[in-house]
Amino acid sequence: xxxxxxxxxxxxxxxxxxxxxxxxxxxxxxxxxxxxxxxxxxxxxxxxxxxxxxxxxxxxxxxxxxxxxxxxxxxxxxxxxxxxxxxxxxxxxxxxxxxxxxxxxxxxxxxxxxxxxxxxxxxxxxxxxxxxxxxxxxxxxxxxxxxxxxxxxxxxxxxxxxxxxxxxxxxxxxxxxxxxxxxxxxxxxxxxxxxxxxxxxxxxxxxxxxxxxxxxxxxxxxxxxxxxxxxxxxxxxxxx
Ligand SMILES: [Zn+2]
Numbered sequence: 001x002x003x004x005x006x007x008x009x010x011x012x013x014x015x016x017x018x019x020x021x022x023x024x025x026x027x028x029x030x031x032x033x034x035x036x037x038x039x040x041x042x043x044x045x046x047x048x049x050x051x052x053x054x055x056x057x058x059x060x061x062x063x064x065x066x067x068x069x070x071x072x073x074x075x076x077x078x079x080x081x082x083x084x085x086x087x088x089x090x091x092x093x094x095x096x097x098x099x100x101x102x103x104x105x106x107x108x109x110x111x112x113x114x115x116x117x118x119x120x121x122x123x124x125x126x127x128x129x130x131x132x133x134x135x136x137x138x139x140x141x142x143x144x145x146x147x148x149x150x151x152x153x154x155x156x157x158x159x160x161x162x163x164x165x166x167x168x169x170x171x172x173x174x175x176x177x178x179x180x181x182x183x184x185x186x187x188x189x190x191x192x193x194x195x196x197x198x199x200x201x202x203x204x205x206x207x208x209x210x211x212x213x214x215x216x217x218x219x220x221x222x223x224x225x226x227x228x229x230x231x232x233x234x235x236x237x238x239x240x
Contacts, residue, residue, distance in 0.1 A: 002042035006236045007031045011041070039233040047226050051218040065138035066230070068223065070212055072132050079128060082184050086125055089118040120178045123150045128184040133211055137227070139234055144202065144211055151181040159235055161204040165228040167220060168201035168208065186213045200224045 003012045005026035017024045017035065025032045047058055047066075059067040075083075093114055101108040131148040142162065146153040170186075177187060189197045199213045200220050212220055 001040055002045075003035065003038045004041050004233075005029060005031065006033065006038065012038075037232075039229050039236060041233075043225055043229045044233060046222065051216070051222050053216065054219045054222070055215065056212070056219060056223055063138070065136055068135040068137075068227075070133040070215065072130055073128075073214060075129050078185050079125065082121070082188050083125060086118060086121045089114075090122065093118060117178065120181075121184070124178070124181055124184040124187065126150065127181050128214075131183065135211060135227070137230060137234075139238070142202065142227075142231065144209060146211075148181070155202075155209050157202060157204050157209075159231055159238075162231050163203045165200070165202050165224055165231060167198045167224055168203075170197045170199055170210070182210075183213050186210075 001014065001017065003017060003024055004010070005012055005028065007026060008029045008031075010026065010028045012024050012026050012033075016027055019035065022035050023032055024035050024038060050056065050058075055071060055073075057069045057071070059069065061067055093111055097108050097111045097115075100111075127148040127150050131146055134143075134145040134147070136143040136145075139159075141159060142157045144153070144155045144157070186197065186199070198217075199210045200215075200223065201208050201210055212223065215223075
């Protein structure tokens with residue numbers, strides 16, 4: 001731990017840090033702070049030592065902001081099952097629609113809702129293969145961008161409104177999730193491992209947005225803790 005005093009910016013000695021009472025006392029200016037509200041500089045410094053096989057690219061921009069870029073993942077092993085289900089669904093439906101409409105029956109109309117589902121699944125699959133994510137942390141905001149062909153997302157979050165950034169459990173999947181065009185792999189995981197999928201989450205204004213859903217768990221943990229401390233650190237400097 002390398003806790004920084006928000007009053008005078010000096011490092012607080014570890015002998016003045018009491019984990020059990022959650023308090024830390026600064027030797028220089030004699031102020032006392034709650035540990036959970038302090039910034040741990042040693043965590044922020046970990047930005048320079050990413051875990052093995054990390055895919056996030058960290059870039060320090062000229063204006064002092066930090067850009068985290070998560071590249072496109074392409075088609076990967078974890079998507080084989082969703083892809084097979086989607087393609088199987090499409091061929092089965094095509095065959096069914098074709099055979100009932102051949103008989104001149106209006107029965108084919110009943111396949112419409114199922115068509116919507118498989119097409120949504122297909123679009124989501126395309127999104128999952130091509131999506132890139134960018135997080136930009138400046139002095140005032142955190143911008144989360146999900147660039148993808150269908151329903152791209154951009155969240156500009158004022159740092160003052162961020163409650164916390166942490167790894168959080170996802171709720172159970174509902175049918176409506178299909179219309180959000182979120183990551184296909186995530187939807188499948190959510191569906192099969194109810195409520196036990198954990199993803200990096202930014203909590204602000206009673207809202208939650210997810211990011212790097214697809215990254216490796218070690219990578220997710222690494223960047224989430226660092227980001228949370230960075231946001232706290234910028235805010236503390238700002239309050240001074
Ligand atoms: Zn101090």
